[in-house]
Amino acid sequence: MQSKLLNEAHGQRTFAVIFETGDEVITGLTDFAKEHRLAGSQFTAIGAFSDVVLAYFDWSSREYQKHPLREQMEVLALAGDISLADDGTPKVHAHVVLGARDCTTRGGHLIEAHVRPTLEVIVTDSPQHLRRRHDPESGLALIRM
Amino acid sequence: MQSKLLNEAHGQRTFAVIFETGDEVITGLTDFAKEHRLAGSQFTAIGAFSDVVLAYFDWSSREYQKHPLREQMEVLALAGDISLADDGTPKVHAHVVLGARDCTTRGGHLIEAHVRPTLEVIVTDSPQHLRRRHDPESGLALIRM
Amino acid sequence: MQSKLLNEAHGQRTFAVIFETGDEVITGLTDFAKEHRLAGSQFTAIGAFSDVVLAYFDWSSREYQKHPLREQMEVLALAGDISLADDGTPKVHAHVVLGARDCTTRGGHLIEAHVRPTLEVIVTDSPQHLRRRHDPESGLALIRM
Numbered sequence: 001m002q003s004k005l006l007n008e009a010h011g012q013r014t015f016a017v018i019f020e021t022g023d024e025v026i027t028g029l030t031d032f033a034k035e036h037r038l039a040g041s042q043f044t045a046i047g048a049f050s051d052v053v054l055a056y057f058d059w060s061s062r063e064y065q066k067h068p069l070r071e072q073m074e075v076l077a078l079a080g081d082i083s084l085a086d087d088g089t090p091k092v093h094a095h096v097v098l099g100a101r102d103c104t105t106r107g108g109h110l111i112e113a114h115v116r117p118t119l120e121v122i123v124t125d126s127p128q129h130l131r132r133r134h135d136p137e138s139g140l141a142l143i144r145m
Numbered sequence: 146m147q148s149k150l151l152n153e154a155h156g157q158r159t160f161a162v163i164f165e166t167g168d169e170v171i172t173g174l175t176d177f178a179k180e181h182r183l184a185g186s187q188f189t190a191i192g193a194f195s196d197v198v199l200a201y202f203d204w205s206s207r208e209y210q211k212h213p214l215r216e217q218m219e220v221l222a223l224a225g226d227i228s229l230a231d232d233g234t235p236k237v238h239a240h241v242v243l244g245a246r247d248c249t250t251r252g253g254h255l256i257e258a259h260v261r262p263t264l265e266v267i268v269t270d271s272p273q274h275l276r277r278r279h280d281p282e283s284g285l286a287l288i289r290m
Numbered sequence: 291m292q293s294k295l296l297n298e299a300h301g302q303r304t305f306a307v308i309f310e311t312g313d314e315v316i317t318g319l320t321d322f323a324k325e326h327r328l329a330g331s332q333f334t335a336i337g338a339f340s341d342v343v344l345a346y347f348d349w350s351s352r353e354y355q356k357h358p359l360r361e362q363m364e365v366l367a368l369a370g371d372i373s374l375a376d377d378g379t380p381k382v383h384a385h386v387v388l389g390a391r392d393c394t395t396r397g398g399h400l401i402e403a404h405v406r407p408t409l410e411v412i413v414t415d416s417p418q419h420l421r422r423r424h425d426p427e428s429g430l431a432l433i434r435m
Contacts (some may be wrong), residue, residue, distance in 0.1 A: 002434065002435040003435070004418060004420070004435045005418070006330055006416035006417075006418045006420075007300065007301065007302045007416040007417060007418065009154060009299065009300035009302065010152065010154035011152065012152045012154070012159075014302075014414075014416055016330070016371075016420055016433070016435075018432075018433050018434070018435065021427065021428075040151055040161070042189065042267040044189065044332065044334065044369050045369075046369055046370055046371070046383065046384070046385040048347060050349075054244075054248045056219060056244060056245070056246050056247075056248060057193060057217075057219065058217075058246070059195075059217045059261065065246070067247070067248045069248075072347075072348075072349045074346060074347065074385060074397070074398055074399055075385065076367065076369075076385045076386065076387045076397040076398070077221065077222040077242065077367040077369050077385065077387055079189050079190075079191055079221075079222050080191055081161075081191070081265055081267065093191065093265070094191070095191040095219060095220065095221045095222065095244070096221065097221045097222055097242050097244075097250060097367065097387050097395075097397065099344075099346060099385070099387075099396075099397040099398045099399075100346070101346050101348070101355070102346075102357070103344045103346060103357045103359075103396045103397060103398045104395075104396060105242075105249075105250045105387060105395045105396065105397045106244075106248045106249060106250065107219070107221040107242065107244040107248060107250045108219055108221070108244045108248045109219055109244075116349065117425060117427065117428035117430060117432065118425075118428075118430070118432045118433070120371055120383070120433055122332040122371065124159075126151035126152040126159055127151075127152060128149060128150070128151045128152065130149070130151075130161055135262060135263075137166065137262065138166075138262035138263075140262060140263070142163070142262060142263045143161070143163045143263070143265055144147065144163070145147040145148070145149045145161075145163065154299065155297065155299035156297065157297045157299070157304075185296055185306070187334065187412040189334065199389075199393045201364060201389060201390070201391050201392075201393060202338060202362075202364065203362075203391070204340075204362045204406065210391070212392070212393045214393075222366065222367040222387065224334050224335075224336050224366075224367050225336055226306075226336070226410055226412065238336065238410070239336070240336040240364060240365065240366045240367065240389070241366065242366045242367055242387050242389075242395060250387075250394075250395045251389075251393045251394060251395065252364070252366040252387065252389040252393060252395045253364055253366070253389045253393045254364055254389075269304075271296035271297040271304055272296075272297060273294060273295070273296040273297065275294070275296075275306055280407060280408075282311065282407065283311075283407035283408075285407060285408070287308075287407065287408045288306070288308050288408070288410055289292065289308070290292040290293070290294045290306075290308065
C-alpha cells in the first residue's frame with residue numbers, strides 16, 4: 001500500500017491510497033485511518049480483487065449473512081466512510097459493486113477483500129468527526145450527531 | 146434525518162446527512178437542499194433500504210418505467226447531484242445500485258426509497274450553481290451551462 | 291460537452307462536465323484533462339448511454355476481454371481517476387455500473403461509451419500529480435508514488 005497527500009487546506013485533507021496485489025482492503029484502510037487520525041472521511045475507489053467476502057444485513061435476524069467469492073472481479077464502485085467507534089478507534093464502513101468475467105455484477109457490505117493488481121482509493125478527510133453509537137433497534141453501531 | 150457540517154471554506158461546504166429508519170430519501174434530500182440553499186452539489190451514499198422505486202428511461206417513449214422493489218436491499222452506491230430547476234427550486238437527481246440477499250444487484254434512476262436502518266450521505270456543495278433547462282429532444286430537464 | 295468551474299481554492303479545482311447525446315466519454319474526458327492540465331483528479335458521474343464497450347481484465351491472459359452492449363442503459367455509477375502516463379499525457383481510468391430496462395445491472399472497466407441524453411460528471415482536481423508506471427507482473431500501467 002502506498003499513499004500520497006493530494007491536497008490539504010483548512011483542515012480538509014485528500015489522499016490517494018493505492019493498494020497492491022495481496023493487500024487486504026479493510027485492514028489497510030483502518031491502519032491508514034489510525035496512522036493519519038482520520039475520523040470524518042469519505043472514500044471512493046476502483047480496481048480489482050482476487051477474492052472477497054461480501055455481506056447482506058438480514059433484517060429479521062439482525063445479522064450479516066456472508067458471501068465469499070473466490071474469483072477475479074473488477075471493483076466497479078467502492079464507496080464508504082470512516083468514523084469513530086464508541087471506543088475512539090476508526091471504523092471503516094464500505095459497500096462495493098463488483099463486475100464478473102461476463103460483466104454481470106455482485107455486491108454487498110464489504111467484510112474483507114484482497115487486491116489484484118491494484119485498488120485506487122481517494123479519501124477525503126474533514127476536520128469534523130463522525131461518531132457511531134449502538135442502535136438498539138438494529139443492533140448496529142450507526143452514525144449519530 | 147440528522148446532519149452535520151463537516152467543512153466550510155471558500156464557499157464550498159461538505160455535509161454528512163444521516164437518514165434513519167422510515168425516512169424517504171428524495172424528499173429528505175430536497176428539503177435539506179432548500180433549507181441550506183444547495184444549488185450546485187454532488188453526493189454519494191451507502192446504507193440500506195426497506196423498499197424502493199427504481200426507474201429506467203425508455204428512449205422510444207421518452208418516459209420513465211417504474212420498478213418497485215419491496216425487500217430489504219443494501220445501498221451499494223448512491224450517487225447524484227443537486228441543481229436548480231427552471232423555477233429556482235432545488236432538483237435532486239440520484240441513481241442507485243442495490244444489493245439483494247444473494248448479493249445480486251439491481252439499480253436505476255431513484256424515484257423514491259425508504260431507509261432501514263441507515264443511509265450515510267456525504268454532500269459537497271459548491272459556490273457556483275448548476276441549472277436545468279427543458280431539453281426538447283428527450284423531454285427531460287437537463288443541466289445546461 | 292459543456293463544462294463549468296464550480297470551485298477553485300488552494301490549487302484544488304472542481305468542475306461539472308456535462309456530456310450530450312452522441313458524445314464519447316473517454317475521449318471527451320481525456321480532451322478535457324489535456325485542456326485543463328488535470329494530472330491528479332477523481333470523478334463520479336450519473337446519466338445514460340446509448341451504447342458502451344465494457345471490459346474485464348482476465349488475469350490468466352493479462353488481457354482485457356471486451357463486452358459491447360448496444361442498448362440504452364442508465365449510468366448508475368461511473369467512477370474513476372485521471373493520472374499522468376509515462377509520456378506525460380493524461381490517462382483516464384473509469385469503471386461503470388449500468389442499469390438495464392428490467393433494472394438488472396452490468397458493469398466493467400470502461401473502454402468506450404456514447405451518451406444519450408446526458409452524463410453529469412463532477413471532476414475534482416488536486417494540485418498534486420498521480421503518475422502511472424508499467425507494472426511487469428500485470429502488464430498494466432499502475433499508479434505508483
